[in-house]
Amino acid sequence: MKQPPLIWINVIFFISTFAGACILVPWRGFSHGFDATEWSWFVVLAFAAGLSITAGYHRLWSHKAYKAQPLVRVLYALGGALAFQNSALHWASDHRVHHKHVDNNDKDPYSANRGFWFSHIGWMLREYQPERYADYSNARDLQQDAVVMWQHKYYLWLAALMNIGLPLLLGWLHGDVLSMLLLAGLLRLVVVHHCTFFINSLAHVWGRQPYTDRNTARDNGILALLTYGEGYHNFHHIFEHDYRNGIKWWHYDPTKWLIRTLAWCGLADGLRQVPQEKIAAAKLQMQLKQTQKRLTHLSNADELLERLQREYEELKQHLLAYYEAKKQLLEAKRQQLAHEQLLPQVAELKRRFRQQQRNWQQLTARLGS
Structure with missing residues (x-):
């Protein structure tokens, strides 16, 4: 099959930034060294860019999992420009198509079924779906957001300001412009790029499927460490409007913690959560399906x-029954009704x-062994 034409500006950009990070950063490190301030800004800007993608582009604008005040949205817009992954309007539109047509090789912009390379970065290197580039019909709500449209209109200027101007300013203040440009600018950009791209690629091939097997998305706690909490991807693909990805308190999900902190400060509200009984029911159904598969080869499988x-x-x-009773109890407490009974x-x-x-867990463990 004839390959679509290359998008040369993307090819040159990704090759040059990756090669620069692999060559220039080690060269500067060995010949001059990087100090604690430069490494600190690398971490700060990496989190600012990464969390602007996960909390802003992804959970706020793509999935409407919560609402944020204008100041927060402006910071997300600037952080998204720092991440240099296109405008929030374009990113969110693509992502909504991905969720609607996940794993469909013809419609999913970064279908994991087309291979790791394609879903990680290959989909951005060729004109696979040129009609998608200016079609924002699935994001009309975002076109009513003044911050989103401001960022979309001035995206390239903002990206240059955040990726070149900001590291230059920090380097000038610190007294070492080149080191700051290479570490907090170039290396940070490449690391954030590929950590974010892992959500489209690695999160669809490595991990468990505790909630659904209707798509390739996986839950992976290790991957969550690299993706600002987005590694719990199997949960996300079945409950995409939940503001959380890691639902347990011990799950590493700094995006969830940021959103919750903003809500405590009055800067966000309307945090959406899937009812616990739906989550439990999805897990239970997957346990049933997985155990059924393991039993089919046994002689007494029907029994x-x-x-x-x-x-x-x-x-x-x-x-x-249990979760319905819990709801009634919480509602009685909320309305200050007598609930002791x-x-x-x-x-x-x-x-x-x-x-x-417990009986179910013992049974599935015994039958699955």
Whole structure:
């Protein structure tokens, strides 16, 4: 098949920045060295750029997972220019297409089914979907956002200001312009690029699928460390409007922590969360499917599958009853109604649910071994 034409400006840009980071940064490090201030600015600007993509471009503008005040949106717009991954309007439009047509080789802009290289960076090097570049019909809501349109209109100027002007200023203030340009400018740009690109590539091939197997997205705690919390990608692809990716308190998700901190400060609101019972039900269904697959080769598979299905239905009923009772209790507390009579009921339903959950885990472990 004939390959689409190369986008030479992208090819030259990615090759030159990557080669520069691999050659010029080590050369400067060995011949001159980098001090703690330069490394500190490398980290600060890397997080500023990365979190502007994950908290701003991704969870705010692409998925409307929360609302942010104008000051926060302006900072995201500047940080997105610092990340140099196109305007928020273009990025969000592409990403919405990705979610709508995930893994569809003809429609998903960076389908993982076309290979690691394609989904990581190859999709940006050729004119695979030229009709997509100026079609923002799926982002009409963002076209009503003055900050988004300001950044889109002046994107190249803002990108130059943030990627060249800001490191130059920091280097001048620090007394070493070249070192700051190479470390906080060039190396930071390349690292943030490829860490973000891992969300499209590595997060679709490496990890577990605890919530859904309808697409290639994976959960990977190690990858979350490199992607500002976006490594819990299997969860994200089934519950894309949740402001969190890592839902447990121990999950490394600095994007979630940033959004929550902004909400505490009154700079964000409307944080959207998927009801816990939906998350639990999705995990339960995946456990059922995975155990069913492991049983198909056994001689008594029909009997075991029937028993597994019965246990699944019973656990699902306990799950729904428990979470419904919890909702009623929380609503009674919120309205300051008498809720003491609900406490024993909820406690008993919780006990039954936990017991049935233990039975289910023992059964699936035994059948899956």
